[in-house]
Amino acid sequence: MTDIINAIKSSAIKINKAIQTEDTSKAQTENSSGDVQVKLDLISDEIIENEFKKVSSIKEIVSEEKQDINPMHGNGDYLIAYDPLDGSSLIDVDLSVGSIFGIYKDEYSGPNIVAAVYVVYGPRVELVIARDVVELYRLDEEINEFIFQKELRLSEKGKLVGPGGTQKEWYSYHKKMIDEFFADGYRLRYSGGMVPDLHQILLKGGGLFAYPGAGDRPKGKLRKLFEVFPFAFVYNKAGGLAIDGKNDLLDLGIEHIHDTSPCFLGSNYEINRVLKTYSKVKK
Template sequence: MTEIMDRIKNIAIEISSAIKTQDTGKADTCNISGDVQAKLDVISDEIVEKHLSCVSSVAQIISEEKEDALTLNENGKYFVAYDPLDGSSLIDVNLSVGSIFGIYKGDYAGENIVAAAYVVYGPRLELVVARDTVELFRFNEEKKEFEYIKELRLSEKGKILGPGGTQKCWYPYHKKMIDNFFKEGYRLRYSGGMVPDLHQILLKGGGLFAYPAATDKPKGKLRKLFEVFPFAYVFERAGGLAIDGENNILTLGYEHYHDTTSCFLGSNYEIEKVLNTYKGKK
């Protein structure tokens, strides 16, 4: 596991450099989910594969940019699912983007995740690692290394709200719930990038990130293996909760590598509100 995390640090440094120097335009290809790829999506995917291919304990990898899993070492015990460049559509307007990693043992089901990490490429290069605890690291440009900053813990209740999805496609009970949060005084904090939005909730001590099932996305938009399971693990280790509306996200299985799900991640107070809403939905 230590070697995987060390490789993720190297991946972060190399992708950060690519973001600063490489073409930010669109590629002439789409990924398996139908999203038009940025050129940096492809470059970042190649960087991750290059580094993880050198780790003997990694049996298999699967990326949001790959249709199928790639077997690396038959004797390895870890399976790594990753989104090499989450939020890449924000690069051309110079907003923060990130990379997400879920490390699984045996299979990619939510119950098998044993560690997670994500990188924030913003004004500062930051890395968050979740194992027994959730730790924040920041890259020191002078020393050329990541330095430990602090442990991240969520408060019982937060003040910020990141509601994703197309509002006209929300179900009425979901819209009412979001409106009620704003009536309580919650502040809107939503960039359209999963990594920076969830990072903000963690750093600010709490709140709610909500990306529901809706009429245009009946199974949600965000991918279980690469995005939702890793962040669910992070939030649980930080003292928060992660559900699909009714069920704990990490109890969910998958049928296909690119399965999607609705998701709600936050501190306990907000998730309890979601549970009450979705259990009584009509």
């Protein structure tokens, strides 16, 4: 596992440099989910793939930017699903973006994830590793190394809500629930980037990130392997909860590698309120 973490760190340093110096315009292509790619999506994907090729413990990889699984080393133990540059549409307005990695054994599914890593490229570059605990590292650019900062834990109850999705497409019961959070004094924190929004909730002690199923996307927008499962693993290891409305996200399998799911991640208090709302929904 150490060699995989080191490859991710090396990738992050190179991607950070690319963000600072490379073209931020759109490419003339779409990824497998129909999202318009920016050139940095493709650059970041190539950086990560090249780093992972050097790691013999990786059996295969799958990128959010590609349609198919990419075999690596036949004797490897680990399968890695990753989003090379999550939130890349925010690049041209200079907001924080990130990379997400889910590390699996045997097969790609919620129960088979064994570790998760994500990187935030912002005013400072930070990296979070979730194994038995959740650890925060920060890049020291003078020596090009990630320095351990602290262990991260969620409070029982938070103060922030990040509500994703197109609001006019929300189901009425979901809108009512979100409105009630704000009526209770919760603060809106939502940039449209999954990595910075979930990172903020985690570092500020707690709250709720919600990307529901809705009229335009009944199965949600966020991809299980590349986004949902890795962050569910992080939040569970940090003492929080992660559900699809009714079920633990890490109990879920996949129908295909780009499968999506509604997701709610946060502190125990907020997720239990979501469970109370969604337990009444008959579908």
